[in-house]
Amino acid sequence: MKGVIGIDVGGTKIAFGAVSPAGEIVLRRTIATHPDDSFDEGIARLSAGIEALLAETGWGAGDIGGIGIGCPGPVDTERGVILSVYTLPGWSNREFAAPMSERFGGTPVRLENDANAALLGEALAGAARGKRSAVMLTLGTGIGGAVLLDGKIHVGANGAHPELGHVPALAEGPECPCGLRGCYEVIASGPAIAEAGEAVGLDGSEAVFAAAAKGHAGAQAIIDNVAKATEAAIWTILHTFLPEIILFGGGIADGHWPLFEAAAQKSLAAATLARDQGVTIARAKLGNDAGIVGAANLVM
Ligand SMILES: [Zn+2]
The missing domain is CATH 3.30.420.40 (ATPase, nucleotide binding domain)
Structure with missing residues (x-):
């Protein structure tokens, strides 16, 4: 495994990056969120963005250990579902983890609330390390x-x-x-x-x-x-x-x-x-x- 993909979904943009096991962002990209897009269009654009990112880093599908996603609002971490996001109404109650996993060869995909994800980031490579x-x-x-x-x-x-x-x-x-x-x-x-x-x-x-x-x-x-x-x-x-x-x-x-x-x-x-x-x-x-x-x- 060369690393994993981290995705930060926001109301106006989605930032994502290839991250090394040490928590360093090897390469990052941003796409606009387009809240009016359907969920399926959003997933398709995000997946295409990740594929382009992987091509640029030279990582193959087998090189990534998983995909982690931070989203605003409450999320069902067990089912990988965004529950209700007022900034992204079309994304509510849609399965996010499963289609992403399918698109990337069955790699593990996990979803978490964005405030929790930020703290996990600080715990891995920031001020709360260790x-x-x-x-x-x-x-x-x-x-x-x-x-x-x-x-x-x-x-x-x-x-x-x-x-x-x-x-x-x-x-x-x-x-x-x-x-x-x-x-x-x-x-x-x-x-x-x-x-x-x-x-x-x-x-x-x-x-x-x-x-x-x-x-x-x-x-x-x-x-x-x-x-x-x-x-x-x-x-x-x-x-x-x-x-x-x-x-x-x-x-x-x-x-x-x-x-x-x-x-x-x-x-x-x-x-x-x-x-x-x-x-x-x-x-x-x-x-x-x-x-x-x-x-x-x-x-x-
Ligand atoms: Zn209050």
Whole structure:
């Protein structure tokens, strides 16, 4: 076996790569998702893309040890089915793993939620390498969470994944679409920061961060809430899982790492029951590659 194929399915593009057993991406390619395509057209385009990638790397069908796929939304990992993806409506409840396996000579194909795949990528070749327990928060258009326990992704009841974006973070915070108030996601995701910024005349989450840095009082109050909510979320995660490492990924955390690092460290320092257990707070390392590498890790 020369390696495996990792696929990261997103709402606008599908990134895929040939990945070595060490977790290095040998060659990567991207195709547009075309959400309006039928599922069968999507599978055909993706398969053609992988065939072209294999031809370029010089890997034959017998050289790949499997295909791993990370997808948004809940997935049935047992049956290899995407359950419901609002960004890709035509792909819901369709068997994904079986037709891919058939197309590539019966090679094993495994499917996983994308937040879980990103953590598996960090565990194979990124910031959580060698760790048995880890929690990863991805702060972007929402807040996703994934939990690695005893070297395995933790799967919740009925195959659902943990919803760390909805831990209580700020009692007086805004209402969340989930029905509760003050969830971490409605304080610290990109759209949440942008929405709070609108109320003080600022356009977009980056404008809020920039204005806060220049002393804009309204923007500073929003960023203070992001920090407080991060402290609260980390407090819950620390006491629930006591993981070896807590990782932050996604555009919001990556672009403003000192803020998130300081808030998480403050929480860790105050957590008397957790602080002496060697928990590390770190930034995810692989960025956009985590999805491909983690999907590959599914079949390593
Ligand atoms: Zn919520």
